[in-house]
Amino acid sequence: MTSKIFELDGPKNLYLRNEEINPDQIEDDEIIAETIYSAISPGTEVAAYRGANPLREGQIYPRVLGYCNVAKIIKTGKNISQFSCGDHIFTHQSHRTLFKIKPNKELIIKLNDDINLKHAAISYLYHLGYHSLISADAKSAHNLGVVGVGTLGYSTCIMSHLLGAKTFAFSNQTDIRKRLKEKGVFCFEKSNSSTSEINNITHGAGLDIIINTSNNWDDWMLALNLVNKGGTIINLGFPGRDEPIPPFNPLDPKFVYAKNIIIKPLCCLGEFDNPYYFSRFSVKMNLLYILDLIKEGKLNPEELISQEINYKELKAQYEKYLIKNRTLFSTIINWL
Numbered sequence: 305m306t307s308k309i310f311e312l313d314g315p316k317n318l319y320l321r322n323e324e325i326n327p328d329q330i331e332d333d334e335i336i337a338e339t340i341y342s343a344i345s346p347g348t349e350v351a352a353y354r355g356a357n358p359l360r361e362g363q364i365y366p367r368v369l370g371y372c373n374v375a376k377i378i379k380t381g382k383n384i385s386q387f388s389c390g391d392h393i394f395t396h397q398s399h400r401t402l403f404k405i406k407p408n409k410e411l412i413i414k415l416n417d418d419i420n421l422k423h424a425a426i427s428y429l430y431h432l433g434y435h436s437l438i439s440a441d442a443k444s445a446h447n448l449g450v451v452g453v454g455t456l457g458y459s460t461c462i463m464s465h466l467l468g469a470k471t472f473a474f475s476n477q478t479d480i481r482k483r484l485k486e487k488g489v490f491c492f493e494k495s496n497s498s499t500s501e502i503n504n505i506t507h508g509a510g511l512d513i514i515i516n517t518s519n520n521w522d523d524w525m526l527a528l529n530l531v532n533k534g535g536t537i538i539n540l541g542f543p544g545r546d547e548p549i550p551p552f553n554p555l556d557p558k559f560v561y562a563k564n565i566i567i568k569p570l571c572c573l574g575e576f577d578n579p580y581y582f583s584r585f586s587v588k589m590n591l592l593y594i595l596d597l598i599k600e601g602k603l604n605p606e607e608l609i610s611q612e613i614n615y616k617e618l619k620a621q622y623e624k625y626l627i628k629n630r631t632l633f634s635t636i637i638n639w640l
Contacts, residue, residue, distance in 0.1 A: 386414070433540075437460075
């Protein structure tokens with residue numbers, strides 16, 4: 305069995321590598337699965353494709369892309385009891401046709417028969433927004449702003465609104481603001497973020513939490529200005545990545561000290577099963593919750609799916625994202 309795996313060995317140099325998987329050599333605690341759909345996480349993948357500065361030290365290339373994968377199990381090891389051939393699963397496998405995985409070593413979620421598989425592939429993009437809310441300890445009474453409304457910013461707004469927080473989006477994309485307004489999200493252009501109007505909407509309380517999804521220094525300054533005294537900024541983006549040195553101090557004491565701002569990354573979440581008393585939130589439990597919301601019709605992943613392509617079109621799709629001439633959220637990759 306030959307698995308076709310997308311790899312980068314340099315900026316924009318995307319190719320398919322073949323890897324042989326011998327089903328007769330499967331280990332007792334392994335499964336083999338065939339990808340049906342995977343989904344593009346635009347911010348992460350397009351940055352890697354164009355050769356953005358790496359986020360971690362170590363070898364940069366070659367590297368795989370993608371982490372939203374829905375597949376069907378086609379073979380199981382003799383010690384696998386919780387999964388069967390024919391089961392559909394969500395994993396963090398990259399864009400590839402086939403893979404071997406050990407369920408006790410990596411994230412794997414068995415999908416119910418009544419879930420739309422394309423929607424399941426998108427579920428992790430909602431999870432990142434939900435993870436931001438958990439990191440901020442957000443509650444329904446909070447006033448929460450999202451700076452930058454690409455795929456993850458949009459999904460964060462949806463999860464915040466679903467939580468019951470009064471949600472504010474800051475974006476220069478007119479069509480995105482229109483879509484969010486129709487859902488009850490308060491929307492502002494970045495250059496016209498009226499503090500007085502925000503205070504009027506929040507009865508003088510202002511914004512308790514800012515989720516920053518951007519790498520841009522101007523957006524970071526906007527987040528610093530918008531957040532309340534004693535408020536919290538969660539970085540879902542990477543301020544300063546591939547940006548020149550800013551003309552201001554990004555940790556200026558007039559914000560961090562005088563306003564007592566808390567600046568946090570996403571909190572650490574375990575991926576696997578833990579007793580509830582040990583950790584109420586994990587990646588697996590969060591995704592099960594999100595999949596339930598999708599089945600119940602409380603989340604509509606079609607909003608995040610801009611296009612569907614055949615896997616052979618992946619390089620061309622990354623090039624479309626680089627042009628940025630229109631709104632392009634996630635893309636479903638069909639491997640059938």
